[in-house]
Amino acid sequence: MSSARFFTSVLVSWCLCTHGHSTLNVVGEEVSQSFSAIPAVWNAYLPNFGRPKLSNKALLDRESYNIQPSFNGRMVMEPGAYNGTRSLGCSELPATPQVEGLALFVERGLCSFREKATNAFNAGFKALVVANSVPGLSKVPDMSSPGGKEEDQRVELPAWSIDWTSGQALRNWLLTAPKLTIQVIDSPRRPYLGAFQDDGFGVRLVQVK
Numbered sequence: 001m002s003s004a005r006f007f008t009s010v011l012v013s014w015c016l017c018t019h020g021h022s023t024l025n026v027v028g029e030e031v032s033q034s035f036s037a038i039p040a041v042w043n044a045y046l047p048n049f050g051r052p053k054l055s056n057k058a059l060l061d062r063e064s065y066n067i068q069p070s071f072n073g074r075m076v077m078e079p080g081a082y083n084g085t086r087s088l089g090c091s092e093l094p095a096t097p098q099v100e101g102l103a104l105f106v107e108r109g110l111c112s113f114r115e116k117a118t119n120a121f122n123a124g125f126k127a128l129v130v131a132n133s134v135p136g137l138s139k140v141p142d143m144s145s146p147g148g149k150e151e152d153q154r155v156e157l158p159a160w161s162i163d164w165t166s167g168q169a170l171r172n173w174l175l176t177a178p179k180l181t182i183q184v185i186d187s188p189r190r191p192y193l194g195a196f197q198d199d200g201f202g203v204r205l206v207q208v209k
Contacts, residue, residue: 021137022160024182035166037129040113040143040159042152073101073126075182077174087171089116093123103127103182105174107167114145114155121156127182128159131167139163 024035079094081087089104090111096102104125106116113130120128132140140161145151162170174180 024160024162024166033169035162035170036137037160037162037166038137038140038142040117040128040155040161042117042143042145042155043158045153045155072183073103073181074178075103075105075127075129075174075180076178077105077171081171082175089119089128091119093119093125096124098124101126103129105129105131105170107131107171108133108161112146113143113159113161114147114151117155117157117159125157127157129170129182130159130161131170132161132163135164137163 022037022039024037025032077087078085078089086109087104087106088110089106090109093104102125104120104123104127106120106128108130116130117128130143140163143159143161145155
């Protein structure tokens with residue numbers, strides 16, 4: 001199948017109000033498929049989701065003022081991965097063209113999730129998708145920084161992890177579909193609810209029992 005006929009888009013949607021899974025809906029001209037993914041722990045600290053920070057001193061609530069987290073752009077692998085090598089993101093990456101936002105697809109291994117995110121950010125990528133090394137969504141780890149919460153707050157771009165089977169499918173797709181696009185749309189954030197609370201139409205309600 002020619003790459004000209006195989007234009008593909010990926011839709012990723014998730015809600016910051018839960019720890020639930022994201023959904024990657026992959027749609028091509030002749031086929032569509034959905035993949036489950038898990039957002040990185042540090043995503044909750046990224047109000048601009050890859051957009052430039054307002055300043056180094058801006059507070060998180062000021063950063064996220066009237067902004068819904070979003071990303072829309074192509075997803076690619078490391079250049080060498082198109083020749084059969086693994087896309088790992090563990091070393092310095094070539095600079096990306098700044099005329100469009102790009103997401104980087106990598107595989108788990110050889111370095112920490114934080115290093116992969118840092119290398120992707122330094123090269124100009126706006127998002128990261130990491131494929132696990134074993135099958136099964138239950139075995140996909142929560143992506144976080146070695147330094148815990150404080151370091152998670154310093155990660156510069158959003159990321160999602162998927163299992164090995166999904167990763168192999170996406171890798172094969174990328175080899176034949178250079179126009180594969182990932183779109184991220186987030187729901188408005190809400191605080192976590194306690195055991196005796198309910199959320200009705202975006203309003204925090206207390207249930208009397």
